[in-house]
Amino acid sequence: MKGILLINLGSPDSPKPKDVKKYLGEFLMDERVIDIPFAARTALVKGIILNTRPKQSATAYQKIWWDEGSPLIVISERLQNKIQQEVEYPVALAMRYGSMTIQKGLQELVDKGVKEVFLMPLYPQFAMATTETILVLAEEIRNAHFPDLKISDLPAFYNRPDYIEVLSNSISEHLKGNDYEHLLFSYHGVPERHIRKRDVTKSHCTIDGSCCATPSPAHEFCYRHQCLEVTRLVAEKLQLKAHTYSTSFQSRLGFDPWLKPYTDRTIERYGKQGIKKMAIVTPAFVSDCLETLEEIAMEGEEIFHEMGGKEFTTIPCLNDDAEWVSLLAKWINEWATSNQFHQSSLTSLTEKL
Template sequence: MKKGVLLVNLGSPDSPNPKDVKKYLGEFLMDERVIDVPLWARTLLVKGIILNTRPKASAAAYKKIWWDEGSPLIVLSERLQNGIQKEINVPVALAMRYGSMTIKKGLQELVDKGVDEVFLIPLYPQFAMATTETILVLAEEIRKANFPQIKITDLKPFYNNPQYIEVLSNSVARHLKGKDYEHLLFSYHGVPERHIRKSDITKSHCKPSDKENCVCCKTPSPAHEFCYKHQCKEVTRLVGEKLKLEPGTFSTSFQSRLGFDPWLQPYTDRTIERLGKEGIKKMAIVTPAFVSDCLETLEEIAMEGEEIFHEMGGKDFTTVPCLNDDKEFVDLLSNWINDWATSENVTA
């Protein structure tokens, strides 16, 4: 069998034009694993309300961060793809869950090169319904309908892989070297609390509303294999240990909430506001739910987050870039791919 690799990231509009943004948001928000309500309610909410109000504002946000080469997320994902391709001997394709760079096109590109065994890599360290799961489900649907002759193996979430933690920790240390900061905030993309309950294979372990003690996140359980909240908190804990951060000098928060339902807390914007009010003058922030910088990191955090911090009296606001095409990250993924290509046993 000839092997190949398909990297899959979130996606992006084709341009920051409101028309393209509306099309992208429509596909994204109509995904039943993103807004997990009955179809009639999702249609009413997305097509009846959100797509009539949000595209213009979202387009303005995209324009703030758009590069000459195009969408930062797409450009950075392509750089990652190219970096990996230079280090391995099997073809590497790139696809997006939403937008014009479809998973079907990515698989077709590999099939056209004779590939019949694909290593699918969702570019998310943690598992979530709205990220990893929706990619895997759609990829299997596309395989059955269009490429029944190929076999797909996927890379499991690597949030607690020691090699990944080392790469992430090294990146944080390198970008904060010489920086005088009082608090390091680990901000992860938020999800509704009900996603955590739905992903709980034990149906009794996860208690997302336990915001303070998070006993369930600290208590070993099979549920942790699919618990986004636990996996985020583990990344924070493991990086904190690796960097020997003092208790109280770092914390976890969740960003990008949508609608009125309870989402994972504490919220990033309110945490930044609280830190400023408490007298923190210098803070840094890292976003480990993303491997590529995008709207949520470049605009929501680096621009809006800094503005909130300054309004609350803060002075220095430092953002740590995502791993993007960091050489250590490229090497790590390349090593995992080579392990798969030679032995079919990936240890991530």
Template sequence: MKGVLLVNLGSPDSTDPKDVKRYLDEFLMDPRVIDVPYWLRSFIVRGIILNTRPKKSAEAYSKIWWKEGSPLIVLSERLQDKVQSHTNLPVGLAMRYGSMTIKKGLEDLISKGVDDVLIIPLYPQFAMATTETITVLADELQKEYFPDLKISSLPAFYNKEAYINILSNSINEEIKDLDYEHLLFSYHGVPERHIKKQDITKSHCKIDGSCCNTPSEAHQFCYRHQCYETTKQVAKKLQLEEGTYSTSFQSRLGFDPWLQPYTDRTIERLGLEGTKKMAIVTPAFVSDCLETLEEIAMEGKELFKEVGGKEFTTVACLNDRNDWAELIANWINDWSKN
């Protein structure tokens, strides 16, 4: 029997600094998130970050926490329910980090008679710190705990026409009546070394402004290319004029070079250059979360107004939109026929 496991990033169990610290430890100690030797990663995370960041992160989570719990968890559960209503296959939900583990998700599906699972990482673009860490962990769990379970995964869908149509429609619904001057596509950042590590050709990715536009099999696993391609496809669909939109990357950590341009500096630059009205969309996320609700909608807005901006509109993620849920169900139903 076939079944599906939707997998998102995860969340602390609460806004208590202890829960946030536990969550950050699991997240940041993942070797595909901070990809340095264990001793160095442990020193950075447990020797430095976890001694200062949990309290600050807990305060940030408190600003966006809902009565029902973590927005990302609540929205993912709503999406799961809607997807389930459009397919006869069992649809489970798990998180890469936190208490809603992938292991628990697989166990729940197996208890329903499932022996063939499609993992759907809820990330449009492929990255080693998102998609890959989910699929690698699922494979490890399969080998250790579920040897009779068949597991496959849905590839990155950043360039699927149906997805681009829904993303474009969701953006258009929120900006069509706005007199905005600039639309910023902000994607979660990753270290530049991640891009080069994922280059299967070992020679294509130069992060020089041209390689992402030069056809290559490397693009199959190139997060940077896939982000720019998402922007390109949406801009084409919405017929955006050149110069009225751009791409940037948020949430950098540490001192190593991350993908540029940085979102905070782009917001600041736009304001200083005289932009008074801007909108921002975050297509690396399908569910609103700390990075969209606090970092962008709150901190980004504050920064924009500090440098002279007037109106700052944050476009919601796809969340539990009906058309988005129906599309996922269509992918599931198509898979079930194979």
């Protein structure tokens, strides 16, 4: 019997500082999020970050928390329920961090008689700190608790024509009648070293402005290339004019170089340049969350207005959009009826590094 496990990032159980601290501790101690030696990571996270950030983050979570709970969790549950209505296979939901663990999700499926699981990390682009950490943990859990369970996964889908069409349709629908001057594609940032670490060629990813546009096997696991490619494909699909759109990266942490340009500084720059009407979309996320609802829709708008901007339009993520639900159901059915076991993205990466 086949089953599906949708996996997203996660959320604190509540916006209270103690729950936020617990969540941040698990998240930031992940060696694929802060990829420095364990002792240094412990000193940084437990000695510094967790003594200051939880209170700030709790305030941010309180701004966006819904009556039903965390927006990310609520939206993901809605997505799960709608997909379940379109496929005949059991669909479970898990989070990489927090109380909705991957182990619980797999156990739910196993209890229903599932022998083969299709993991669906809900990230269009592959990155160490997103898809990879999910696949690594899922494999560890399988080995420890479900050794007879077969697991395969949905590869990064950033350039699939059907995904680009759904994303483009969503953007177009939310911008209908909006005479914006500039559309900003904002993606979650990662340290530049993450890009180089996952360069399977060991030499291609120079992050010099040209490597992402030059064909290479490195692109299979290059987050930066995959983000830029989403922008390019959507712009092509929507026939956007040159200089009316651009790409940036948000949510940097620490002092090491992260992918540039930074979203907050980009918003500031366009405001200073006299752009009065700006729209922003966040294609690294498929579900609205703290990074889209607070960092972009609140902080980003505040920066834009401070710089003289007038209208700031935040385009929602795909969330539980009907076209998105149907697309995921289609991918599930394609996997379930293929009658072959697919090599995991993690295995492919490990073999190539």
